[in-house]
Amino acid sequence: MTPADADRELDMVIVGAGFAGLYMLHNAHGLGLRAEVIERGDGVGGTWYWNRYPGARCDVPSMEYSFGFDHQLEQEWEWTEKYATQAEILAYVEHVADRFDLRADITLSTTVEACRFDDSTGRWVVTASDGVTRVARFVVMATGCLSAANVPDIEGRDGFAGRTFHTGRWPHEGVDFSGRRVAVIGTGSSAVQSIPFIAAEADQVSVFQRTATWAVPAHNEPLDLAAVAEIKADYANWRQKARDSSSAFGGYYPRREVSALDADEAELAEQYDERWEVGGLSFLRAYNDLLLDERANATAAAYIRGKIAELVDDPETAALLSPDTIVGCKRLCVDTDYYATFNRPNVRLIDVSSDPIERIDAAGPVVGGMLHEVDDIVFATGFDAMTGALERIAIEGRGGRPLRDAWSAGPVTYLGLQVAGFPNLFTITGPGSPSVLTNMIASIEQHVEWITDAIVALDAGGFRTIEPADEAQDRWVGYVNEIANHTLFHGCSSWYLGANVPGKPRVFMPLPGFPEYRAVCEQIVADDYRGFVRN
Ligand code: NAP
Numbered sequence: 001m002t003p004a005d006a007d008r009e010l011d012m013v014i015v016g017a018g019f020a021g022l023y024m025l026h027n028a029h030g031l032g033l034r035a036e037v038i039e040r041g042d043g044v045g046g047t048w049y050w051n052r053y054p055g056a057r058c059d060v061p062s063m064e065y066s067f068g069f070d071h072q073l074e075q076e077w078e079w080t081e082k083y084a085t086q087a088e089i090l091a092y093v094e095h096v097a098d099r100f101d102l103r104a105d106i107t108l109s110t111t112v113e114a115c116r117f118d119d120s121t122g123r124w125v126v127t128a129s130d131g132v133t134r135v136a137r138f139v140v141m142a143t144g145c146l147s148a149a150n151v152p153d154i155e156g157r158d159g160f161a162g163r164t165f166h167t168g169r170w171p172h173e174g175v176d177f178s179g180r181r182v183a184v185i186g187t188g189s190s191a192v193q194s195i196p197f198i199a200a201e202a203d204q205v206s207v208f209q210r211t212a213t214w215a216v217p218a219h220n221e222p223l224d225l226a227a228v229a230e231i232k233a234d235y236a237n238w239r240q241k242a243r244d245s246s247s248a249f250g251g252y253y254p255r256r257e258v259s260a261l262d263a264d265e266a267e268l269a270e271q272y273d274e275r276w277e278v279g280g281l282s283f284l285r286a287y288n289d290l291l292l293d294e295r296a297n298a299t300a301a302a303y304i305r306g307k308i309a310e311l312v313d314d315p316e317t318a319a320l321l322s323p324d325t326i327v328g329c330k331r332l333c334v335d336t337d338y339y340a341t342f343n344r345p346n347v348r349l350i351d352v353s354s355d356p357i358e359r360i361d362a363a364g365p366v367v368g369g370m371l372h373e374v375d376d377i378v379f380a381t382g383f384d385a386m387t388g389a390l391e392r393i394a395i396e397g398r399g400g401r402p403l404r405d406a407w408s409a410g411p412v413t414y415l416g417l418q419v420a421g422f423p424n425l426f427t428i429t430g431p432g433s434p435s436v437l438t439n440m441i442a443s444i445e446q447h448v449e450w451i452t453d454a455i456v457a458l459d460a461g462g463f464r465t466i467e468p469a470d471e472a473q474d475r476w477v478g479y480v481n482e483i484a485n486h487t488l489f490h491g492c493s494s495w496y497l498g499a500n501v502p503g504k505p506r507v508f509m510p511l512p513g514f515p516e517y518r519a520v521c522e523q524i525v526a527d528d529y530r531g532f533v534r535n
Pocket of ligand 1: 057058060146152154167185186187190191193208209210331352357380382436493495
C-alpha cells in the first residue's frame with residue numbers, strides 16, 4: 001500500500017472519539033486540516049460510552065470534569081450533581097459533538113487495526129476494520145488510558161454456563177440482576193461503585209477480593225445553584241486554580257502544605273474528619289506528605305481503618321476489608337455505601353488474597369477447592385492501562401519498527417506526547433505525562449493545545465515532521481522515574497505500574513505533578529522545541 005493507493009487522503013487521523021478525540025478534531029478544524037476521527041464504539045464518549053455499569057459516575061467534581069476551552073459551553077451546560085453520572089457525562093459529550101459540528105468527521109463502529117509510517121513519503125498509512133485505507137500526515141492517538149479491558153485468564157473462564165460481564169464493556173440495554181446469584185471479581189473503583197447497586201437488586205452477591213481497597217465517601221449531592229452561579233461568574237480563575245494544583249482539580253479545596261508528621265493525634269483526627277465529611281479525593285490532600293512518607297501515610301491508613309470498623313458490623317468482615325497497604329498507592333476509591341453494603345444479609349466477602357480463584361467451573365468460581373455457585377459473573381477487573389489500547393493497534397514507525405518492540409521493556413516517550421522513531425504521531429495523555437494522576441479533562445486540554453501549537457510551529461518553520469530525539473526521550477524517561485521514586489507509588493502492585501497484567505513490564509507510567517509538567521512543556525516550546533527533531 002502506498003499513499004497513491006489510499007482510499008482517503010487526510011491531514012490528520014484521530015483514533016478515538018472520547019473527550020480527547022473530540023477536542024483534537026475541533027482544533028484540527030480550527031487549523032483548517034482535513035481530519036477524521038475513527039471510533040470503535042457505536043457512539044462518541046470513549047470511557048463514558050463503555051462504562052455503563054450500575055452506579056458509574058465520575059469521582060472528579062462535575063464543575064471541574066468538563067471542558068474549559070470554550071466560555072459559552074461552560075456557561076450554558078448545567079450539571080445537576082456534585083459528581084456526574086455516566087449518563088449525564090455521556091449527554092455532555094454528545095452535546096459537545098453537536099455544538100462544535102464534529103459528527104460529520106467521525107466514523108463510528110470502526111476499529112483502527114494498523115498505523116504504518118511510510119518512510120518514502122513521510123506519511124502515515126492507517127488501516128481499519130471498514131476496509132478503508134487513510135493516508136495522513138499526522139496521527140493522534142486519543143485512545144484513552146483505561147480503555148483496553150483486562151479480563152483475567154482464569155482457567156475455565158469461557159466454560160462458565162451463566163452470563164459474564166466486564167464493567168468496562170457493559171451492555172447498553174442494562175442488566176437485570178433480580179433473582180440472581182452474582183459473583184463480582186475485583187474491588188477497585190468500578191467494583192466499589194457497582195457492588196452497592198448490584199446488591200440492592202440481586203438475590204445474593206459474592207465479592208471476590210484479592211486486595212482490600214481504600215475507599216473514602218463521595219457524599220454526592222445535588223449541586224447548589226448559588227454555588228454554581230458563583231463558580232460560573234469566575235470560571236476561568238477557578239479552572240486556573242485547579243490547573244495549578246498537582247492533580248489538576250480541587251484547587252478550591254487545596255492541599256495543605258503541612259506534614260502529617262507535625263500534627264498531634266487530635267489535629268490529625270480533626271483534619272481527617274473534616275476531609276471525610278467533605279468527601280472525595282481531597283482526603284489525600286489533607287497533608288502534603290501522604291504520598292511521600294510511609295509514616296505520614298500510616299496516619300491516614302489508621303483513620304480509614306477506624307472508619308471501616310465503625311461502618312461494617314461483622315468484625316471479621318471489617319478486618320478483611322481493611323487494607324494493610326499504602327493509602328493512594330493504588331488509586332483511592334470514592335464510594336457511596338460500599339462498606340455498609342457488607343452488612344446486607346445477601347452480600348458476602350470471599351478472600352482470594354492467598355488462595356486465588358483456581359478455576360471457573362460451569363457453575364461458578366472455585367476457591368480452595370470450594371465451588372461458589374452463581375448465575376452471573378461480573379469482572380470488575382480493570383484495564384491494561386495506558387499502553388494497552390496503543391499496543392493493541394499494530395503501530396509501526398520509521399523502518400517498520402513496531403511500537404510494541406520500542407516499548408518491550410515498558411513505555412518510553414518524550415513528555416508522554418511522542419515516541420522517538422514515530423514522527424508526527426502524538427499520544428494524548430500518554431505514559432510519561434500526568435494523565436491518570438490528574439483530572440483527565442485538564443490533561444487532555446493541555447495536550448491537545450500543545451499538539452495544536454506544535455503543528456502551527458511546524459508549518460511556520462517550513463518543517464514536515466516532528467519527533468523526539470533519542471537522548472531527550474532517554475532523559476525524560478529517567479526524569480519520570482526519578483520523580484516517581486520520591487513517592488510511595490512503588491509500594492504496591494498497581495495498574496499505574498502495569499502490575500495488574502501478567503507479563504507486563506513494571507514501569508511507573510504516569511508522572512506526578514501537573515503544574516511542574518505544564519511548565520516543562522511550555523519551556524521546551526520556548527526553547528524552540530528543545531529535544532524534538534523537526535525536518
Ligand atoms: P482496578 O482498579 O484495576 O481494579 C481491578 C480489581 O480487580 C482489583 O481489585 C484487582 O485486584 C482485581 N482483580 C484483577 N484480576 C483479578 C483476579 N485474577 N482475581 C481476583 N481479583 C482480580 O480496575 P477498575 O476498578 O475498573 O478501575 C480502574 C481505574 O479506572 C480506577 O483506578 C480509576 O482510575 C478509573 N475509574 C474511575 C472511576 C470514577 O471516576 N469513579 C470509576 C471506575 C474506574 P488487585 O488489586 O489484587 O490487583
